Structure formats: structure tokens, C-alpha cells
Amino acid sequence: MIPFKVTFLGTGAGLPTLQRGVSSLVIQINREYLMIDCGEGTQIQMQRFGIKSGQINYIFISHLHGDHFFGLPGLLFTYHLFSRQKPLHIYGPENLEASLKAVMHVDWSVLSYKIFFHTINTEIPLDLLDEKDFKVSCFPLKHRIPTFGFLVEEKEPPFFKLRKEALNVWKPDVSTIRSLRLGNDFITPNGEVIPNEVFSYPKDPIRSFAYLSDTAYLPELKSVIEGVTVLCHEATYLKGEEENALSKGHSTALQAAELAKASNVKKLLLGHVSPKILDPQTLIENAISTFENTTVVFDGFSLEI
Ligand SMILES: [Zn+2]
Structure with missing residues (x-):
């Protein structure tokens, strides 16, 4: 399995x-x-939790409320300060580029590196990035301004891992080994068919991570996040505050659990914790009877998906 970890x-x-x-x-x-x-403050948090900022080549911004993007001008300037050369891809809603320009007062051409802005403006799920090992898509949420959730999905590895014991028994040649890795059966010299499973380990299940930054309860997202390995859903409000949550474009911990359950996700992480909530255990108590595998995230929380 390739590393797939969220911090x-x-x-x-x-x-x-x-x-x-x-x-x-x-x-x-x-x-x-x-x-x-x-x-x-994201730059400080990166230092605190051992994330090297230079490793990041893609940044996705869910919406233009300050608590989700006010760290970006500073980070972009730090990259220039350290003479970053690698291009940076930034995905976000309309006006993100204009907002950054207004704050930073720079023409992008003076920076040491190139920024590619990708504007997200969609009312349906949309693929954003398609790499060798993974893809990223976005989908609209229900907040007070245009807001998008993100889904990061691992791709199925093209090759099977082969069992040494079986190779030792049948001793296939190099081109047959290549064929076995692709999932084909083995044909013995006298025409007997040995199924591929004899030679290969089953592929690991495909892993995925969905992130719902700020959103009112949106049960129709079930079709987008069905079966994801880890869902991070905002839980700004407590059970019983549904009306207030809806008017602010947010959700309660119970609503997050209901969506997790309906979508058959494997694990639920509750995030976007309000400063009013002094004991995060309350959020767990709200959610756990509906969806048991629930955790409230904290700064520095890290999970292998
Ligand atoms: Zn917001």
C-alpha cells in the first residue's frame, strides 16, 4: 500500500x-x-507538526471565509522568500486569486515560482486532479457563500503482488511473470490453466478521504461520498441546535453522524469545532449512538487512511 495519511x-x-x-x-x-x-497561522502549525511546506504542490481552498484561507498570502510569500522553484497549483472558488492579489500587492510574475490558479465554479461534482496514484474531485456544499467539499481517492494499483511460493513451484519466465502481475492466468506447457489467484495476493481495498469544510446538513451528498474510508464532516453545533446551524450554513454533530451512517463510510472525523464547545467529548456523545466509529479531531491529529 502506498502512504495515505491525513494530518x-x-x-x-x-x-x-x-x-x-x-x-x-x-x-x-x-x-x-x-x-x-x-x-x-497555518505556517506555524506546519512547523509545530513537522510538515515541510516545500513538499506541497497542490492547495485546495473550500471557500472564502477568512478562517479557511487567511493563511495563504503568508505561505505564498514564504515560498518566495525561500526561492521556491517548483510550480504551485491552487484550486479555489472564484475571486480567490483577486483576493490574494489585493492583499499581497504583487504581480505573480515577480515571485520566484509560478502559480497556476484553477477556479472552481460548479453545481455538480467535478474532477480536479488526475495523478498516477490518486485523483481529487470537488462537489458543492450548502453554506452562506459558494463552498466546495473535496474527495481524494486512491487509484487501483495496476499490478498484482505475486506470491514467491507459487513462483518457486511453477517457475514462470519473465514475460509470464509480467502477464501474471497484470492479473492473467498461468497456462502450463501441457495446457492446464492455473488461476491467477494462485500466484497473486488480492489487491488492497481502494482508500478515500472526503472533507466537508463548512456546510448545512446535506443528505443528498450520500451519492458522492458513499463508502468512503474516512469522512471529515464539520460539526460546528450540538444536537438540538439544528435551526441555528441551518441559518448559519453549518451542521450539528448528530447530522454529521446521520450522513456518515447513510453513506456507509468507515470512519467519521468531526471537525470545525466551535470555541464555544469546551469539551469535545460532547460532540462524540451526540454522534456515537448514530455512528459508532467517530472521533473529534484536534490540531496535530494524524491518521493513516
Ligand atoms: Zn465558512
């Missing part, structure tokens, strides 16, 4: 506090590092 840099809602930074996380998938959201 939360900031997990609080609205403003940074002594307990939590604001939204940002980094996903390592094989050799690539993707950042999703970049709230104020």
Missing part, C-alpha cells in the same frame, strides 16, 4: 484560539502532499 493542522471554527488553530489539513498520498484550506 490536521487547524481544527477550530471562526478564529484561532490557544486550544485550536483554524481550518487546514495536509494529505500525504504516496510522494505528493496536498493541502486543504489554509487558515490564519
